[in-house]
Amino acid sequence: MWQIEPIPQWEKDRKWYEKNRPNELAAVLHNLKRYVAQINASPNPKSFHAGYIHPEPHGVVALDQKGGGGNLQETRLYVFPHEEQKVLYIITIGNKDEQSADVQFCSEFVESFKNG
């Protein structure tokens, strides 16, 4: 059974999205639930695919807002499934314009994390 740990940046993002983009936040959280159900049932978190799942560098996974209804801004929730710890780190949320900076932020998180 995987555990879920939000990092401090996610808390800030979540509060911002709650206030400004609640529907986008709900959509990515719904996809987070679907993703967690899949990794809990599957021996390998990389063995399944879905339209809302996007692999990013350094093992980071971006979950988008698909399935949350129309007229939603493109949004991505970035997570890192740490396979040895069986912990899914929730890193940050961002929109399409912030994607490049967010991926960089996530890569730095994973790298610093791996380096202890």
Next chain:
Amino acid sequence: MNTEREKKVHAPLTGRRYNSVDELLAAESVSHEVRSAVSKLDMETMIVHNLIQMRHSAGLTQQQLAEKLGKTQGAISKLESSSDTEITLDELRAYCQATDEQIMLCIGKPMNHVESVKWHASGIKEHLSALAKMAHGDSDMEQAIQAFFGEAFFNILTILSKCQNEMPNSKDVQVRMKQIGNPTKQQQTPKFVGNVPA
């Protein structure tokens, strides 16, 4: 409203871990509005969620299921990412066949407890009646079904008596069964099979 976002910075880990997303949403005080919206989306993908669970229970990866159904993994991935309104009956049937599972779909207003008991009772009657028909012309089958009828009868009475005992001011109801065997065959020594525990 200030919609500007602050620059993202790295900070020490929170160390707060949760066993599920629902637990996280509750503990991290995510707003009721967002949690309700998430629940609504969950309801819209309940059937798809069950299909995914069926695949996992059958020990199949998306690729293996795709091969069984003569589809591509992409098609399975697309189906498992969709919402319930996009699923066809053909796809439900295909998942059932490939996973050797069965599903029941109940659409509409949920039954209340009384309606539900009546519905199940009707189902029990239908199946017992079908078993009784199977007993004709085959003495081994007749004996097995007769034994099963006795077991079913005892179990149903036991359930009823237990529920009766949960009622306020109920008098203790006990179910006792005496095995008398088949009167057309050699009489066996009668014995009590059991009492319902209080």
